[in-house]
Amino acid sequence: MKYSEITIRFCGIAGDGIVASGKILAGACANIGLHVMVNNIYSAEIRGLGKSSATIRFSTEKLYSMGDGLDLLVGMMSKESIIDLRDVKVGGNVIYDTSTIGDVAEEDSLASHITPEIQGHGLPIKKLANEATGTNQGKNLVAIGAICYFYSLPPEMFIDQIRSVFAHKEEHIIDINIKAFNLGYEYFRENYPLNNQFEIDKRSEPRALTSGNDAIAKGAIDCGLKFFAGYPITPATKIMEIAAKELPKLGGWTLQMEDEIAAIGAVLGAWFAGKRAMTATSGPGLSLMSEMINMSVMAEIPTIIVNVQRGGPSTGLPTKVEQGDLNIALYGGAGDSPRVVMAPTNSEECYSGIQLAFDIAEKYQTPVIFLSDLFLGQRTETVTIKENIDRNRCTRKKPTPEQLENFQRYQITDDGVSPLIVPGEPGAVYSTTGLEHSVTGNPNYEEDVHSMMTAKRFRKFESMVEDLPEADILGEETADIGIAGWGSTIGSILEGMEIAKKQGVKTKLIKSIMIHPQHEDSFRKFFASCKKIIVPEMNYQGQYAALLKSRYGIKPIEIHIPSVNPVSPLKIAQKIMETSSELSQ
Amino acid sequence: MKHVIIGAGVAGITAARTIKEQDREAEVVVIGDELFLPYKRYLLSEFLSNSIKRDELLFFSIGMLKELGIKLRKGEHVKTIEPLKKLIKLHHNEVMHYDKLLIATGGSPSLGLVLRPYKKHISFYSSLYDTLVLKEKLPEIRKCIVFGNGVSCLDLICMLRNLGKQVTYITKEEQATFALNEYDFEGELHTFLEEKGIEIITEDQIVLIEESDNGYKVETIQQKMLTTDIVFAWDYYKPNIACIEDSAIEKKTGILVNVRLETSEKDIYAAGDCVEIYHPCLKNYWINFGLPNALEQGKIAGKNMLGQNEEYKIQEAIVFNLMGKSLKARWWK
Amino acid sequence: MSFLSKQTVLDEFKKAKESKTKEWRDNLPTWCPGCGHFTGLHGLYEAAERLNIPPKDFVVVSGIGCSGRFPFFIKGFGLHGLHGRAIPIATGIKVASPDLTVVVVGGDGDGVGIGGGHFPHAARSNFNLTYILLDNSIYGLTKGQISPTSPMGMKSGTSPYGNIARPLNPTTLALAYGATFVARTFSRERDMVSELITKAIQHKGFSFIHDLSPCVVFNKVVTYDSVNDASAMLPEGHDILDRSKAMTLAESTEPIYQGLFFREEVPSFDDHAKQVRDGLKD
């Protein structure tokens, strides 16, 4: 067999080094210039009963999603992997451990569920790992070794990866891991000498691997992030870890606070002092922060909250993906509290988008909620990020000398933005509060003051639009079927459209990183040009569809997927096909 | 009733089919140690010499398999059998229950003490996998050395010769008899092969194989030094009965069965190349390697597993027509 | 240690069989093998057995974190609350039905980090709760960030250049907060843990167990060995009524004392409540 695109899944219990497997395989493939996308799914248990899997898709073509179906399933644990068999393509392969300890019942045995269309390959993973490392560690590398031979990939590229992944470990740790790799490789060469070919373009350059979380952290730092405060929470912690590592180098600092409430408090403080600051959290954390968000609205102190969405409600599904936090982001909180909501659709937008977020937050003195999600945040993929480094960037509206004369922190203006001075700057001082206040900032509960101030706070969102990017429209302009989507779902939509296109059905897509506010005209024009509109998203309610319906009065076909896994492109393609057949009737 | 059949060769598959055809309800699991759908091993030479295509090797398609309702487990082998508990254990420690068990694991070439150290230099030709590997190598190969016995060896030699390779055959015997002794055919056979341009070295055996720059150096016990591109060698062609080693199932070289193909253990049957029956004509215990027997025994085992009472009759004709003219006809078109 | 002749083995096994602790077992724990929490869990089994607490009157409340799993492993009522909010929930339960045995289990992050604001008030109110703090000086569930009890200089994902804050000492906190029963145990010593948890549950009032319970996966600084090397039992004849002496001993890190630091019999919240109620009668 010859391949130009392969999807491999490692499946086992947390602790089998599943995630590391993905890292090594992906890193190796990226190094030889392949396009790679990796998605890790693990249970909240650290160890024990928790199942964990890493899916790696690599191709000579650009990838937008995890696609459909597996070419190879590596079942590190027999029972846990059985359910994943249904994802294996016809003609696909399975590698299972033949050296597990103790008897396995027929119904619990991975091998016994393999159908004739799929080919099983026995590999004494545990045994070889023991041989190499003397412990159960290195099981994953045994498997990777086998895979390397199975698709006749160059072993050196893996050896290098192992070296870099374990770089911080002692030399002998690296050696035994390489030994494990070689044992797996040799075993397959001995027992399954007939292997497959994967076409590698010798000329292509190494590609950079990054995750949405990496991109956000890097984007923020490149546009002048000075202070980060947070509280560890899956799946957002990575952003904080990067900030903790990088900021001190740039004269900034990261604080791990005792909880999210404290975290966003500290962030507010830093902004008050005129420093670019942010926090990153997930659903439960965002809920805790809502009161502080209101404070930020009321006191017009900028804030950046990255929310890497996970399955909810409540503690929910900490390690599963869902786009369920759109409503709390848009509406959560007490009173009329407008805020900017953005949602990047891929890693590139994570980088450019967070920079836009900072500029808007600072210029318009408002909280910005930046909605990433677990899949986008944790998946690693090969991307080409256009770097934009300006760490002294400042979009703050500073007071003119005239304005400094009897300074009004909340001066009424046409664009709703008042001049802002920060501690340490000469010219004026002011006090702020979470209470409703007058133009000076002094508490004031008079009716017209409140309505005037509320109007002012909302007016910022109209004037803001000119600084926002137009929505992107992709696909065939002439198509009757239009799709509107948001966040990481866009990747699956694009591949779904491709599949439909191959079936001869034309579609077009409108997407924007801006959820609120939006360039409403471009949306109106787009919707007007469609006979049918499809809105797929990963939540039960259709939160984005609801927004579009109320905003543009459209009646879209909604696909609601309260998903624990990334949306399948096929699913979307099917919907498109149905819709087109309806149209043709 | 759960019928488990170890081995997806001619005998095993025939049995599975027989059972399903006679009893739709029966649950049938076939465990084959090869990665492929059941195929006809006896056609491999044709396949290798490109006279047939790969799918012509198959017994039947996946569709057929499903239609018959046979569960096939590819690429797996059985480690142990526990007749008392009616359990078998597979290579990955899976434990499977059976009501009736058929052992049809066939036979395969194996190496003795002298050759074993050189395993990695030796090529085999007993499975589709071997054949596929061989098919890739074949173009570069000019000289071959073959050391071994039995019909399959004869088949191999002739196939290689047909493909125009230079073949040297080494045997311990003083004549190239391929262990088909007691038949007055050998003389002809030996000279016949030599006429076909096959070099035969008798009363000798390989004692050393070394890699040389492009190929192998071979040393024999008579201190002949030979060079070659590829070496096929095995000391004996022996039934695959590792899975019964620790069980009480009676065995000699192969699994001992009666004419109903029952082994010494209840509800366990054996058929094909892995069994051994006393043969009144050969006046010897007899490992009946060969297709017709496998077919016949597969059918009978299948029926008896369903509680019928068929007896296996050894047809001399079938055994020995392997060496008859028809045989030649098959090789030298 | 005894030479393990086969007879010794038989005797030990017999002893294990006689104990009924396993009647309080529930699900198989899902902690990493080797986790110190197993000892606390076993201790709670043994206490439940010795005090013969019927599961129906037994409530275990926990927060978020590795220790949060506790309730699932014990027969009895369990509540896996929110991060850091276990104590208030437990307080509600206890005040509503004082006859229950309510045990709060939490980790260091949960108890003196996010929940640090609840601990002192539960202590000074002397609610009749037992609070077991399983201290591994690490955030395990988020895969290894520093916790409030992590030693200075400790490196982790969120403290790549070393922890620059000084660790909290839950034992001294408890003493300072006015807890009426304060003990420190070490998960390496099964018998000590069991015995003190039993005493704590028997105690009338807010009893606090600070169990040093190393994380074998993420904490490479505070380990079984590091703690073991510094361990010592409280000096003979330590006066458990002397809070300030207890404080001094609790502060010591060389050695790290273990045992019962302080205990005083004063009216618990329940007693006061009862007194008020009685006072309101007739």
Added chain:
Amino acid sequence: MEIQNRENDTFVSTDKLDRKWIDINIPCSAACPALTDIPGYIQAIKDGDHKTAYRINRMENILPGILGRVCDRPCEPACRHGWDELGDPVSICFLKRAAADYGMEPVNPKIKSNGKKICVIGAGPAGLTIANDLALKGYQVTILEQFDQPGGMLRYGIPQFRLPYDVVAEDVKSITDLGVTIKTNVRVGDVKEIVRLKKSYDAVILAGGCANSKQTNIPGIDSKGVYWGLDFLIAANREELNIPLEKVIVIGGGFTAVDCTRMSYRLGAKKITLAYRRTKDDMYVGTHELEVMEAEGINTIFLASPVDIVSNDEGIVTGVKFIHNSINEDRSITPIEGSEFITGADIVIFAVGQKADGKIAETESAELKNNFSIAGDFRNGSSTVIEAVADGRKVAREVHMQLSGIKGFQDTIHISEVKDTGRKRDYDFIPVQPMDTTPMRDRKIKNREVETGFSKEKSLVEAKRCYLCHYNFQIDISRCIYCLACIDVMPVDCIKMAKDIKVTEDGNLKYIETKKWSEVEAITIDNDKCIRCGNCVRACPVDCISISKYKLKMIEKK
């Protein structure tokens, strides 16, 4: 490196549970008739101390050099490393040889003479053992040997290509070094001579062995060209055999039979066939022996018995008529009607066993009763070298009891704590070290030893493979916190959650496993499955797994 506690920390047990533990857990020693401390000496080799390894062997089974070559290795099939899934047995025998090759040195123990004199008849393995053991107890021992060289079967019954003369000589020397006198070319003909001997000795022990071939009687047995296995070998060994060999048929299933085929091969026979009436599995020789034989191009016929020796008019053998057998459940055989067949031969060798010398065999006679014993094959019929040694040892004890009046002997088990066994898990993956052998082309050289022995380096590597089964890993239940850390790292199914423990009739401890957490009483190590890798000890957080070393010692009951 093992940290052994002081001797007085060692706990001495006479509990039958502990004795049983040794039988079950040190399978090699248990399988050895001489109960050799195999893990003991292999560990010594592993630590590079071949001298100690030799001393353990020398004291416990007397003839390291010899047994290191020709022992039939009952220990190896028993070796734990060879069990299901665990790979191949340790090459115990080769290691024994290595101990002798690299560690041999005179053992000069302090012996206090007790003035008593002993006479041993026969310088075979049994005789030599008796002499050795009694000499160590202070007796003045004299051996009478009928041939011109000591060693008996070792010297004359086993061809040099398996056991060179000088090896026999060296092992014998280390016994004569203890002050034992060997008088060669002295043949004790009959009972009278024994009676005469008893006058000048405190005890006489007859260890005459089985130096005479067992005869069978089938038609044509006395045709020219028919030999008896042992006579054939002895003749060949004494260079007294000079006849041309062409086609040789050897009949029998024992070591002698195999030696005959291989000797014939060296004497230049063209076609050699070994015929045996049962199957391969029923033969008395190990698979190793068989493979070596087959490697030398020797054919085999199984399940066939000779019914007639075919010979020509001059009465010279031309072949053997065989009949096929079928084998029955009890391994007995029934010939198959009309299945006769003839195989041609010019030499037929019957190697169907040996028996004791009849003439002096009437040892029942009254005058012999006290202070006289018989030992070894002479008493038990032909057996193996190691069995002869074991029997000699037994007899030596009996004699010592009679003459010294001690109450008897008792097994004691010395249990001592150990911190670390010095083994690593990856040792378990070291492949068996192949024995170096003489190249095929030189096999025809008659007296060239075929197996050339391990190099010192190889012996160190092979020794690492030994699991050191004498270590007992045990969880102290009273300290265990049930954290399953040990189960997480176990290499095989060796650590179990147990709900009960039983003492079986034969006095072994047996754990009843359970998977139900609610039933678990204890986490236990199944010593039977344990491969002594030490993973669990390293993993246990509360240090509740102890290792103790079990050693069997036999002491005199005063």
